[in-house]
Amino acid sequence: MRWAKKPxxxxxxxxxxxxxxxxxxxxxxxVIVNATYxxxxxxxxxxxxxxxxxxxxxxxxxxxxxxDPVTALRVSEPMGAAPxxxxxxxxxxxxxxxxxxxxxxxxxxGFEDGLVVRLQRRWRWALASVAVTxxxxxxxYHWGLPAASEWLAFQMPDAALARMGSSTLDVLDRIALSxxxxxxxxxxxxxxxxxxxxxxxxAQTRYTLHFRDGGTIGANxxxxxxGTLVVTDQLVALAAHDEEILAVLTHELGHVQRRHGLxxxxxxxxxxxxxxxxxxxxxxxxxxxxxxxxxxRYSRNHETEADHFGAxxxxxxxxxxxxxxxxxxxxxxxxxxxxxxxSDKDKTATESQxxxxxxxxxxxxxxxxxxxxxALNNAR
Ligand SMILES: [Zn+2]
Numbered sequence: 001m002r003w004a005k006k007p008x009x010x011x012x013x014x015x016x017x018x019x020x021x022x023x024x025x026x027x028x029x030x031v032i033v034n035a036t037y038x039x040x041x042x043x044x045x046x047x048x049x050x051x052x053x054x055x056x057x058x059x060x061x062x063x064x065x066x067x068d069p070v071t072a073l074r075v076s077e078p079m080g081a082a083p084x085x086x087x088x089x090x091x092x093x094x095x096x097x098x099x100x101x102x103x104x105x106x107x108x109x110g111f112e113d114g115l116v117v118r119l120q121r122r123w124r125w126a127l128a129s130v131a132v133t134x135x136x137x138x139x140x141y142h143w144g145l146p147a148a149s150e151w152l153a154f155q156m157p158d159a160a161l162a163r164m165g166s167s168t169l170d171v172l173d174r175i176a177l178s179x180x181x182x183x184x185x186x187x188x189x190x191x192x193x194x195x196x197x198x199x200x201x202x203a204q205t206r207y208t209l210h211f212r213d214g215g216t217i218g219a220n221x222x223x224x225x226x227g228t229l230v231v232t233d234q235l236v237a238l239a240a241h242d243e244e245i246l247a248v249l250t251h252e253l254g255h256v257q258r259r260h261g262l263x264x265x266x267x268x269x270x271x272x273x274x275x276x277x278x279x280x281x282x283x284x285x286x287x288x289x290x291x292x293x294x295x296x297r298y299s300r301n302h303e304t305e306a307d308h309f310g311a312x313x314x315x316x317x318x319x320x321x322x323x324x325x326x327x328x329x330x331x332x333x334x335x336x337x338x339x340x341x342x343s344d345k346d347k348t349a350t351e352s353q354x355x356x357x358x359x360x361x362x363x364x365x366x367x368x369x370x371x372x373x374x375a376l377n378n379a380r
Contacts, residue, residue: 003297004167008364015354017267020264026322029110030051030052031051031101031104031105032050032101033050033096033101033102033104033105034048034049034050034098034101035048035049035059035094035096035097035098036048036083036094036095036096037061038091038093038094038095039064039092040088040090040091040092040093041091042168044060046062046064046100047061047062048060049061050094050096051105052070052105052108052109053067054070055069055070055109056068056069056070057073057086058326059094059202066088066209067281068088068089070109072089073086073087073088074086074087074290075087078099079124080124080125081099083095083096083097084102089158091102091126096203101262107335122355125289131259132268133290135315138370141270145267145270146263146267146269148259149266149267149270149271150263153225153259153262153266154259155261156262157194158258161225161226161227161262162226164224164225164265165224165225165226165227166226168224168228169210169228169230172212172230175213176214176217177217177230178212178213178215179213180211180212180213180233181233182211182233182236187211190211190236190242190245190246191209194209194246194249197250197318198316199257199313199315199316199330200309200316201312203257205227205253205257206226206227207228207229207256208227209229209230209249210228210230210231210233211230211231211232211233212232212235213233213234214232214234214235217232218234218335219232219235219330219331219334219335220232220235220236220331221251222252223253223254223255223258223260224261224341225259225261225262225265227251227256229249229252229256231248231249235248235333238331239327239330243314243319243323244323244324244326244330245327246314246323247310247319247321247324247327248327248342250309250310250314250324251306251307251309251310252306252323253309253310253313254305254306254310254313255302255306258305258306259300260302260305260306263301263302264298264302294297297303303372304375305354307324307372307376311376311379320378322376324376325333325372325373325376327372328376329373332369332373
């Protein structure tokens with residue numbers, strides 16, 4: 001920009017927003033600014049002082065003195081903390097790091113950074129800070145949050161897990177599940193069969209196996225953080241062989257063993273806490289914990305880990321991992337059929353529920369079923 005004089009007074013401006021008000025230095029006090037001068041012929045830096053005498057910029061240093069009308073000078077736009085450059089005719093220039101002094105001196109000549117410059121300055125900083133914030137949030141969300149959640153999940157005391165598990169099952173029983181209609185003997189038969197399976201590598205994972213009528217949820221199985229495994233009557237009915245039920249249970253036990261549910265819960269809580277901290281309603285997070293758990297979706301990685309655990313456990317007990325693949329096929333088919341039937345009845349409701357991935361939406365909580373089925377079929 002040109003340090004230009006605005007005729008006819010000594011007020012100067014290139015500012016398009018200039019109101020024409022003279023911007024003389026208040027009280028006429030002399031402003032002296034330190035600067036570094038380069039004469040344009042050598043790379044030598046000279047310490048100099050700048051001051052104004054009317055419309056003339058006086059530059060003084062050891063063996064250097066020059067006086068230039070301000071109208072002949074160019075001043076660089078302010079860019080953050082970078083020094084501002086004053087360019088002299090003939091190739092010499094000055095670097096000014098004293099931004100405040102520079103601003104006072106410019107003001108004394110009536111110069112004002114143009115509106116555009118001021119906006120640009122603000123924009124640059126705003127954009128830079130937005131970019132940095134996004135990078136930090138992305139990195140934190142992508143790497144920091146899962147790592148922190150995993151660590152926290154394995155620090156969680158058993159008592160806390162048990163409380164979380166039972167309160168979540170209470171909520172499920174209230175809103176979605178009802179007592180199993182399976183005969184007690186049949187339940188016990190499946191419990192005994194699962195208890196006979198040795199976990200891979202001698203892993204000890206505590207669990208309790210519950211049977212429930214899934215109602216509208218239909219065929220499903222879920223694992224709560226404390227090892228509470230829930231199997232619906234509909235899943236039992238869907239299985240053609242008990243090994244298929246056991247296969248699903250090994251997968252769910254894998255989620256418990258790796259504490260996937262807890263990790264998703266912690267992750268969700270941290271996000272919810274941070275969000276509500278900004279909104280200012282922290283107490284609602286604590287109240288919403290069971291809901292968070294129900295809405296938590298396992299990541300693809302978690303599913304793969306649970307499949308690996310399940311497949312290893314099945315193989316260790318002489319059962320083919322294909323049993324899990326077969327069950328996944330049936331679950332997928334059953335839930336697609338249910339969604340299709342529902343969508344005929346009430347299209348919008350189903351769509352919005354599917355989008356939200358409502359409770360019991362097996363496909364939403366178990367993504368990438370197709371790939372998993374193939375991987376399990378190859379895991380013989
Ligand atoms: Zn799963």
